[in-house]
Amino acid sequence: MALETFGLTRDQLLDIDYYLRLTRTLEERLVAMFRQAKVIGGLYRSLGQEGESVAAAYALDYKQGDVVQPLIRNMGAILVAGATPSDIIKQYMAKGDSPTRGRELNIHFGHPERDGFIGQISMLGDMIPVMAGIALAGRMRKKNLVSLAFIGDGASSTGAFYEGMNFATVKKLPMVVVLENNGYAYSTPTANQTAARALADKAYAFGCASDTVDGNDVLATYGAVKRAVDHARSGGGVTLLEVITFRMKGHAEHDNAAYVPPELVEEWKGKDPLQRFERALVENHYASGEDFSRIQERVRREVDTATDEAERSPMPRGEEAAMGLYAGDGYWES
Amino acid sequence: MAETTYIEAITQAMAEEMARDERVFLIGEDVGAYGGAFKTSAGLLERFGAERVIDTPISEIAIVGAASGAALMGMRPIAEMQFIDFITCAYDMLVNFAATSRYRVGSSCPLVVRGPAGAGVHGGPFHSLSPEAMFMNRPGLKIVSPGTAYDAKGLLKAAIRDDDPVIYIEHKFLYRRIKENLPEEDYIVPLGKANVRRSGKDLTIVTWGAMIYVADEAADALAKDGVSVEVIDLRSILPFDEEAILTSVAKTNRAIILHEAPLTGGAGAEFAARIAEKAFDYLDAPIKRVASLDVPTPYSPPLEEYYLPNASKVLAAARELLAY
Numbered sequence: 001m002a003l004e005t006f007g008l009t010r011d012q013l014l015d016i017d018y019y020l021r022l023t024r025t026l027e028e029r030l031v032a033m034f035r036q037a038k039v040i041g042g043l044y045r046s047l048g049q050e051g052e053s054v055a056a057a058y059a060l061d062y063k064q065g066d067v068v069q070p071l072i073r074n075m076g077a078i079l080v081a082g083a084t085p086s087d088i089i090k091q092y093m094a095k096g097d098s099p100t101r102g103r104e105l106n107i108h109f110g111h112p113e114r115d116g117f118i119g120q121i122s123m124l125g126d127m128i129p130v131m132a133g134i135a136l137a138g139r140m141r142k143k144n145l146v147s148l149a150f151i152g153d154g155a156s157s158t159g160a161f162y163e164g165m166n167f168a169t170v171k172k173l174p175m176v177v178v179l180e181n182n183g184y185a186y187s188t189p190t191a192n193q194t195a196a197r198a199l200a201d202k203a204y205a206f207g208c209a210s211d212t213v214d215g216n217d218v219l220a221t222y223g224a225v226k227r228a229v230d231h232a233r234s235g236g237g238v239t240l241l242e243v244i245t246f247r248m249k250g251h252a253e254h255d256n257a258a259y260v261p262p263e264l265v266e267e268w269k270g271k272d273p274l275q276r277f278e279r280a281l282v283e284n285h286y287a288s289g290e291d292f293s294r295i296q297e298r299v300r301r302e303v304d305t306a307t308d309e310a311e312r313s314p315m316p317r318g319e320e321a322a323m324g325l326y327a328g329d330g331y332w333e334s
Numbered sequence: 335m336a337e338t339t340y341i342e343a344i345t346q347a348m349a350e351e352m353a354r355d356e357r358v359f360l361i362g363e364d365v366g367a368y369g370g371a372f373k374t375s376a377g378l379l380e381r382f383g384a385e386r387v388i389d390t391p392i393s394e395i396a397i398v399g400a401a402s403g404a405a406l407m408g409m410r411p412i413a414e415m416q417f418i419d420f421i422t423c424a425y426d427m428l429v430n431f432a433a434t435s436r437y438r439v440g441s442s443c444p445l446v447v448r449g450p451a452g453a454g455v456h457g458g459p460f461h462s463l464s465p466e467a468m469f470m471n472r473p474g475l476k477i478v479s480p481g482t483a484y485d486a487k488g489l490l491k492a493a494i495r496d497d498d499p500v501i502y503i504e505h506k507f508l509y510r511r512i513k514e515n516l517p518e519e520d521y522i523v524p525l526g527k528a529n530v531r532r533s534g535k536d537l538t539i540v541t542w543g544a545m546i547y548v549a550d551e552a553a554d555a556l557a558k559d560g561v562s563v564e565v566i567d568l569r570s571i572l573p574f575d576e577e578a579i580l581t582s583v584a585k586t587n588r589a590i591i592l593h594e595a596p597l598t599g600g601a602g603a604e605f606a607a608r609i610a611e612k613a614f615d616y617l618d619a620p621i622k623r624v625a626s627l628d629v630p631t632p633y634s635p636p637l638e639e640y641y642l643p644n645a646s647k648v649l650a651a652a653r654e655l656l657a658y
Contacts, residue, residue, distance in 0.1 A: 133403020167396035327497035
């Protein structure tokens, strides 16, 4: 049977492969820099979750004004939306010319209207009401945009998640919520997070559409998100989409995840989204090993250049800490 | 010209700003068809439509969160808390998301969160809050608290036009008790500027909100004893008009800070500290604070009366200071 590509062209499929490789390579670079103490704060891997991150963000239309909001394991999503590797490395290195000028960590950056993405705050549930507000503003301004929020099995236990989902559904906002079930929130397994049979079942309480997809199947995830995006854009309202995936590393690099049964990690190693995607493209004659080599070469070059640029960047001046709290001091305009 | 009540001033400010700027909208519980629990938004739905006067589920986090998201997108939301006490339910969203947005990532988040505050109307523990202090130590927000109809209108218009998030604390005790002749023409009251409500030379009372009338009463009583009191209506709690406070204390050499929130950890502690740090040489007496008791606001009138500051408490403090 032919591969279901949901209308994606060969170029787009290779483009997706590029973002998958870019995400993984950039993270591997950050791990190396973390071990060299060049990353100032923590480092959170998305290994095993690059597929759903990239696929979901790829289903949006940024020219239309769509906005994606990642969690820490969705670096791939903001790369698709237009964040650059050098921006991200500078953020991790707390550089003075990073997008947040050293004020914020990792991928906590981006402006919804200017960049098409908005970084999360650490109170993750809060982003659901905020993304509802972005969708609301889009509708008020007749933009026909869709907002896409990522949320995890952990943050879907917060009150803000419930208020935001309920509000967005009542108001029939053009919004897609990708609920990642990656097995663990820090050390807490999903079974200790909720007694719901499936996270997608939470949709019944809200009255929104719901769906479930294999998050390690890049094309299936793209297809499911695209359906939800089209549904939202055509006035159908909110979709809660559970993506089943697995967090292959600890909560962050400092966490050896000894609480995760090793056989579970082994099982999911066989489901690596990048390998599955590339294998499917080869088997269905969309791409060859040469295509992937070329993409990997390009990615390596870009990550090298970005690393050099970030390393050369200055740290912020200490006295900048006092600036830019309110409008009017000219800090952010300078 | 017709007299305007404090609550009408708020309604007028919203209506005029909504007419002036299509980015301005109101979002909250029962603000539309019902016109708000206190009728603050009466007539706005009919005039501006359901798209700009948005009724919501009972979800303060969603109200403030959606307003924040819309603000990032260039809108100018006014989020109403049905009673300001419920702002505590949205505390996380305000202090972590809205307040930090510009400082963290350079994104302007210009929303106004407003709602009826204050005691004196037997609202009990959950309908009487003066919330300013709980937001003072979380940089990024602005906080205003008008005590007159003129300021209620001018500060709300300034807050809506401001590029940063503003908490607008309106005192429900004043809603229909205060009436003033307001200018016909458009005006604002700038954020961060105090008003010298009454000029004097012997003692300064720094206050805001409904307490300005308690200060007036105390000042009238002291005037009969030949004591001249200066009343500074702070109006903006954050950022606050430090210069106005220090200038007054330099003149009178005595200071009382009067506020309705409980004493300990109240905003008055900050103002007292600022005077002690920057005007110590001018002081002829210790700085005094007059505030509510350090308990939740009780319901029964005798209890609430005992709990709240009043003119005789201010007079006692003033006489103590004047004895130095």
